[in-house]
Amino acid sequence: MPFALYKCVLITSVFLIVLGIFLTLFSIFSPYWEIVEIPRLHMSHQHGLWWDCKVHHNVLIPLDQIERERIGDTCVSKFDNAVQDMLRGAIEKGDAESKELLSHKFLPHHKGVLFFSVFTILFALIGAIIGICSPCFPPNSLLYVVSIFMTSSCSVLADIIFVFGASEKDRRSPPQPTLSIPSSISSRSNDLGVLNKSKGFAFFLHLFASLVFIIGLMFSIRKWIITSNQLSH
Numbered sequence: 001m002p003f004a005l006y007k008c009v010l011i012t013s014v015f016l017i018v019l020g021i022f023l024t025l026f027s028i029f030s031p032y033w034e035i036v037e038i039p040r041l042h043m044s045h046q047h048g049l050w051w052d053c054k055v056h057h058n059v060l061i062p063l064d065q066i067e068r069e070r071i072g073d074t075c076v077s078k079f080d081n082a083v084q085d086m087l088r089g090a091i092e093k094g095d096a097e098s099k100e101l102l103s104h105k106f107l108p109h110h111k112g113v114l115f116f117s118v119f120t121i122l123f124a125l126i127g128a129i130i131g132i133c134s135p136c137f138p139p140n141s142l143l144y145v146v147s148i149f150m151t152s153s154c155s156v157l158a159d160i161i162f163v164f165g166a167s168e169k170d171r172r173s174p175p176q177p178t179l180s181i182p183s184s185i186s187s188r189s190n191d192l193g194v195l196n197k198s199k200g201f202a203f204f205l206h207l208f209a210s211l212v213f214i215i216g217l218m219f220s221i222r223k224w225i226i227t228s229n230q231l232s233h
Contacts, residue, residue: 031051
């Protein structure tokens with residue numbers, strides 16, 4: 001019975017860690033961290049960690065790449081120097097669109113999330129390898145707990161950094177009654193009116209990945225307790 005329980009706990013823990021890795025990777029590559037809805041233009045700006053997209057909502061069926069580009073649906077990387085220079089110039093001018101344009105920049109909280117997400121994946125991979133090999137060397141159970149603890153900590157820190165960073169960005173941005181964006185970002189150069197801003201599903205997906213890692217940590221602790229009891233007898 002103890003061995004069956006040990007094996008069940010180990011398999012569940014490793015499965016949760018691998019699942020957390022895939023969820024973290026998917027959230028990192030998704031642009032849906034922050035969504036700015038622009039009802040007047042029937043479009044939305046999707047702000048990710050390292051790339052942004054502009055999507056129109058006046059279509060009812062999926063479009064191919066050429067048609068999406070024709071109506072103005074585009075995605076740009078935050079690492080594109082030309083785009084960043086254009087955004088920097090618009091923000092420095094103090095235009096009314098500066099608050100919305102700020103989300104297109106590669107901001108410190110974006111860097112922080114990517115930094116801790118990389119270490120989350122690294123520690124998770126190390127932990128998964130240690131967990132798989134632990135039946136051959138039971139004392140590795142403690143090292144497994146440590147690696148999963150580091151994984152969970154980095155993932156939670158990434159979430160905290162994004163929440164506080166996004167809140168600080170909104171607090172520092174001067175309020176604007178109406179906003180407009182340059183033609184290089186929007187196909188129309190008129191007032192945007194009211195903007196509806198919200199967290200996207202990629203952010204909540206990363207939160208869920210953190211929860212998965214924490215549950216995996218609990219299973220790894222249980223595995224360590226089982227191993228310790230077996231070694232003490």
